[in-house]
Amino acid sequence: MVSTPIRVGIDGFNLALPRGTGVATYARTLSRCLTGMGHKVDVLYGMNITHRMSTDLREVIFFDSLGQEVPTRRTKLFSSRWWRERRGDLAGYDAVPIPLSGRVDARGFTARMPAHDRLLNVPELFHRAALHYRYARRFTTVRIPDPPAIMHWTYPLPIRVTGALNIYTMHDLVPLRLPHTTLDNKSYYFRLIKDLCIQADGICTVSEASKSDIIDFFPQAAPKIHNTYQSIAPGHEILEKAETEIAREIHGAFGLEMDSYFLFFGSFEPKKNIGRVIEGFLESKSSRRLVLVGAMAWKSEQELRFLERGIQLGRIVKIDYLPESLLGALIRGARAVLFPSLSEGFGLPVLEAMAFGTAVLTSREGAPREVAGEDALLVDPYDTAAITDGIDRLDRNDALCTRLAAAGPSRAALYDMDHYARRLGTMYDTVLKAAKR
Incomplete structure (x- = not known):
């Protein structure tokens, strides 16, 4: 494990999005773990912040842009900006620092911010890099002053930081394993993953299931792949709240009582199996309600064909x-979390529910099974009747729910920050040693 503190960079690709995503949670958790390990952390964003702006204005624009949909500016052909972009595509881009003076009141952004020592930016980096790769099949290079020893990209991106060892996290290969469930350009995605497997100094993944999928598609990547799993840092303020306080919060905010509902949280997309969750619940005999927390995603129309009916019946x-605090209260108050996903890189909702001591129903295959072990109710995610039966069992069987809820925190502890730090340290140490050979 890396014993000497180093500088590690991560990207802000998902951190700047308006809505929270699993990858954004991954990036924030990674940054906090790295800081806890004693490493310096750089975070590289792609906002419309340029070196021409004063340092004071950069700070203002950063917080003005964080969590906002920032439209991509069209570039006029042969304009000075067009030529700058062409030079950048060929020669690379210089990152500019975003110093935080504290003069901007950023307390409302505390939950969104990663742990960091430096914030840096390249204007429209991720958009520009994707276009450049699409047309030229070349990675965009970025120069950072005093570059990090390791640049740990939290997502497969066609970008390299000069002077750093570049590690790319591949959470899953869902666009290739379940192509009908995503809107990704499959040819683009396949080429990118293939090139990353060749050019990366290391590949990080988050489960043995994902590691196996990557090797199945790209055997040449096997020597570079490291499974670090994931971790969470459940808020102590939520864990330490009395049940009476949790009950008061969920009743006040949602009109719900403790143990009166099942919970699903995540994006509403086909791989999450939300359609079968809804159908299986409506076919169950439960008098409890189903609470769905999440945003509509791609290809969700067919998945949600029974949603409106469930809402009209008052069952959904x-x-x-x-926000994190209210979601945590909902998790703690639920009878069980339902997460029979078709495919996951890791299955963060499973771990979060177990950490909060809530029973879980999840898939009996892939990463969710790997995370949950035998401490969840496992079902065939493609079998709606099995999901219905699982919901009915959890609904009627108090002893089963109590046993699963009690086992959850011990299982979740296998993925705590200390374990995560050791796995990350082992990966970084291996990549650094390989570079010296």
């Missing part, structure tokens, strides 16, 4: 994006 409650 749909809630959009929630």
